[in-house]
Amino acid sequence: MSASFAQQIIDGMAALTLLISFALLAQHRMLSVLHWFAAQGLLLAATAAVVAYSSGEHELYISAIMTFLLKGLLLPWMLWRVIRKLHVHREVEPLMNSGLTVIIAITVTLFAFHIIQPIEVTSDLMTRNSMAIATACVLLSMLMMITRKKAITQVIGFLAVENSLFFAAIGATNGMPLVVEIGIAFDVLIAALIFGLFFFQIRNTFDSMEIDTLNASLIHKDEDE
């Protein structure tokens, strides 16, 4: 595989990743959100494998396998089980003004390309595009966390941020050193387990998965008593 061909594949995958970030933002059925999240994880693993092949970094193959197992299979499966157990898999989440959300999302993407602009001059083509796209994905996933009102979709937004960060690492730097990568994967796994624990606690305590219900229990502590 020639270098420019590999670059084209990676650029194509970067574009797909950005597309998935938009798709995650626009889904309102719980199961579709989960499917897109799993697709993002699988795409990430594939990107890592391609980068590993084209750059010859053998450590990155291990990262690719880890990503495939953790973000492509384990996390979506865990979330799917939680959703089934909580009986929310058919639930439809009303989105806030979706037209507005898309406009904000486009602005955020343009903004990401803008802040990466000064870096572009100093590095080669592959890294600048994927860096800008990764930044856009991070910001879009954060936007997803802000616009969502349910605990589970918020968490998927959080994990999508982690995915985008991993994409930034492989796209811009051929992956972080393996020790750090393993440490981060470990933290994400623990975080996911704690999230799972919280879902059941929230359901048992509040009888609802809405974030507003959670916040209501804190509001009376504030000054507006």
Next chain:
Amino acid sequence: MNFFLATLLTPLLGGLLLGIIRNPKLAAKLNILTSSLTFIFSLFLAFEVLGKDSVHAMQNWFYLDSYNVFLVSLTAFVGMTTTIFSKPYMQHELGIGRVNERRMRLYHSMYQLFQFGMLLGFTSNNIGVLWVSLELATLATVLLVSLYRTPASIAAAWKYFILCGMGIALALFGTILVFFTSSTVFGHGNEALTWSLLYAHAGDLDPTVMGIAFCFLMVGYGTKVGLVPMHAWLPDAHGEGPTPVSAVLSGLLLNLALYALVRFKMLVDGSTNSDMAGHIMMGFGMISLLVAAMSLHKQRDIKRMFSFSSIEHMALMTFAFGIGTPLAAFAALLHMTVHSLVKSGIFFTVGHAAQIMGTQKMAEIRGLIYHHPGIGWGLLIGTAAIAGFPPFAVFMSEFLLFTATLESYPWLCIPLLLGLLIAMGGLFRFVQPMVYGEAPEHAKAVHVNMTPVYVHFGLALLLGLAIPTFLAHWYHQAAALITAGTV
């Protein structure tokens, strides 16, 4: 370097062991033992580093210099006294049924794992591992904040988890950007994340990338420091979690986040050769100081009120590190030490006061000094110390900070003084009736251990009256190190 390994591994092994011990009384004793051992080892470690400029451990993985080794000892010390306080405190909570024995096991285990995460973060030479350990410490405390399983505590823990997860993700993005430029200098490997190597070659790093990276790191680690406007999680987590957790959150975890931020500032200064990073920190610090001082007046809950005071003091330190002169850095380091000591001491007192009165609402806590003179005086002395009254060391560090501000940015003295005065007014406005008011009938006697409180306040007093030579020398060394890159 055996003391180093002992310091690091004691809390890890202790945490794993405490995870399987069912008897809460035995676990509390073991908790104290583990933390005391950690503290003793950390003292030996400090003396070992004191003689040299810096020490590398386990090839290049760990790095100790005068800046972080004093924070290691401070963390181990406050960690130890908190376990002493937590023994009667948590026993009482178990007695009134706010926790059960299973959750006590979780509490002790997570407490030690939190300590491990803290010490790993302070000593790590790899900026990636620093991130991982800060995340580890955060995850451990999330479980501690939700320990009581009340609706409010679960909501607070969720908010803490999501907001800090978000913040720390931005910090990771900043770290990736640093690696992006450093890997062009050091090649693609762990060397490009090794802090001591990066610091030596900071001039070779791309200033544009480092500038963008610092913005992400500032917002990311700034969330964990509790700077406005990313502070929303802090009062909730402090108010709803068990008091020993509030004490270590305020006294220790915020320090680690600020420590990370200052380490990166040292790199960015060396790379950009400008005041950019310092000015951003000063801006965040000043705004946080003013907002926290004013929010403090609006609180109803005693622990939330003191958590706003924590934001205020972290803001002061951020501001001081931002100024970037050796005097300001000296003030910030001294302030970090005394704030940890005094604030955790105050939380110990507040915890017992809330147990006696059976509530955390300030309107219902009255007449502590008549009911339990030790706690009443403790709260009064602690508040005087944290508000910056002489002869306590907080006065010294705030005075030094004021002098440093006067030297570099004279006009900023006005908002600085204003913030300090507003905060002081808020503290006494609430504390005075709680100490002197008419004691209610329903107050109950609880078993308290005030020794840690007196030790903390005593140390703050001692530091205010006369800083021991070796400690002053230490601060000077660390301050010189931190400000070396500033122009």
